[in-house]
């Protein structure tokens with residue numbers, strides 16, 4: 001493919017990113033919170049098995065701890081989150097979604113609906129291509145946190161039609177490939 005096609009695709013992706021950001025901003029404004037606070041609710045919802053606190057949120061969202069801490073305080077004050085003391089020093093806290101926060105923790109509805117309307121094979125191709133892009137960005141150091149199958153030491157496969165997780169001991173169809181897996185371990 002030509003360089004012009006590469007640039008065209010990059011622009012389309014950029015445009016989709018802008019649309020997603022605008023929709024997220026509207027979703028946050030409607031809920032009376034900031035876009036960062038909406039992402040914080042989303043990260044906590046996506047990791048029910050982990051003890052999510054300010055440090056982990058700062059790492060996931062690549063934002064400074066003081067900014068995250070202030071946003072979390074606002075969410076606690078507004079009744080979207082509960083903060084429970086954790087750890088042995090009594091200073092660290094674990095965050096839990098309250099019912100009001102859970103309501104806003106889902107993905108951006110118009111985008112999810114548009115995605116649902118795509119034919120299955122298109123979704124598979126899109127997911128594989130998006131994972132290849134993410135992996136390239138991880139390798140070039142532009143994305144830091146990424147727990148996807150292709151950077152995981154348990155992944156066996158050809159990144160195209162054959163996918164297997166040695167930890168789960170099962171073959172994975174494309175839709176089962178993970179981009180945020182709690183069992184992920186960085187490949188050497």
Ligand code: SF4
Nearest residue numbers: 149152155165181183
């Ligand atoms: S442990 Fe998770 S990220 Fe790693 S290969 Fe298995 S499913 Fe993928």
